[in-house]
Amino acid sequence: MxxxxxxxxxxxxxxxxxxxxxxxxxxxxxxxxxxxxxxxxxxxxxxxxxxxxxxxxxxxxxxxxxGPPVDRPSKIVCVGKNYLDHAKEFGEGIPTEPVLFMKASTCWSGPYDDVVNPPGAHKLDYEVELALVIGKTASHVPEEHALDYVAGYSVFCDYSERAFQKEMGGQWMKGKSCDTFGPMGPWLVPASAVPDPQGLRLWCKVNGELRQNGWTGDMMFGLRHLVSYISRFMTLLPGDVIATGTPAGVGMGMKPPRYLAPGDCVELGIEGLGEMRQRVVASH
Missing domain, CATH: 3.10.330 (Vcp-like ATPase; Chain A, domain 2)
Known part of the structure; x- marks a missing residue:
């Protein structure tokens, strides 16, 4: 199911x-x-x-x-630089604790919906991620029980506008929250059907070219730790989404950078959880 x-x-x-x-x-x-x-x-x-x-x-x-497999959540909590190779390509040091940021829930989008390149954007980027959906209220959850609070898993793409994110001051949220920047799907797989969420291959292609190819086991901070850690700082409500980070291969990390443009096609997936596809379109 x-x-x-x-x-x-x-x-x-x-x-x-x-x-x-x-x-x-x-x-x-x-x-x-x-x-x-x-x-x-x-x-x-x-x-x-x-x-x-x-x-x-x-x-x-x-x-x-x-559409996205769950209704728009109260919050989308994201983990930055959670794969060592991506942290290195990001170029701002290796985190000693999980790096957390938020995406506005208005970025919520379906697995095959177009991604709109927003007005003034010129550094649109992609990040394939394993997403988990919280199944019951979580606050100060012990790490050994953390996965008991997960209802299921899905594929997520954390789209970013890197100029908004890194060149305009303040926090990353500005570059992460534009409309259509949070597609998830194509479905939610119940946690009971995913025996080892830390043993899944995840990948992303742009116009047929493989850009990202990693394993969820390469996370520096695993799922149990993330749910427990995040629940120290905020109450996670049922239906909330945690996006758990991305492996190397994003456009920003290439030399020279290779950002997305209208007309590009992004395909991404996670072993056993399904595949998504988005087309980049210009803003109207």
Whole structure:
């Protein structure tokens, strides 16, 4: 079972993909995959409904748009420079503790939606990341229990405008939060179906050229540590997303840098979690 949301942007309905590939609407059972769904045992109830044979479920047309697999979260917490090779290409030292920053939740986008190069942008960049979705309220969580708070995993692309991020003062959030800069999907895989989230290959291609090729096991700060660490500084709510960092190969790290431009196609994926694709378009 995988969780999907489908329909027009901002009006998505919840659905699932069964192991046999069928895509079923679950709107008759659940309103959406949001904070309330995860907080009130929605994952368990959904699994029970599937095991009961998905009574009265209707199939989702194959041509319908997929949105992000969870409703817009209360917050998107990102981890910077969490892979050693990326920290080196970033060129600002090796962190001794996790580097945290936020993306505005208005950047939320679907797995195949266009990425808009914002007005004034000229250094648009990509970062494939493993994302986890929090399943229950987490505050000061012990590291040994941290993964018990994870509902599932998905593919995330942390798009950045590097000039906004690094050349305009202040914090990174300015370069991370433009509309469409946070696509996630194509689905959410329940944590129970991912036996080793630290043993997955993740990759990214631009116009067919492999740019990033790494393993989640190369993180300097693993998932247990990240959930525990972040929960020291903020309460994580059900449905919140943590993007856990990216391996080397981003456009900024190349010599000379190779940033994205309108017309480029970005493809990315994580072993066992699915693949996404975005086309870069100019702002209107």
């Amino acid at each position: 995988k969780l999907i949301r489908y329909g027009e942007p901002g009006r998505e309905e919840p659905g699932i993909i069964l192991d046999d590939g069928r895509r079923l609407d679950v709107g008759g059972q659940f309103t959406d995959y949001d904070e309330g769904f995860f907080a009130l045992g929605g994952m368990e109830a959904l699994q029970a409904w599937v095991e009961d044979g998905c009574p009265d479920a209707e199939e989702i047309p194959p041509e319908v748009r997929l």
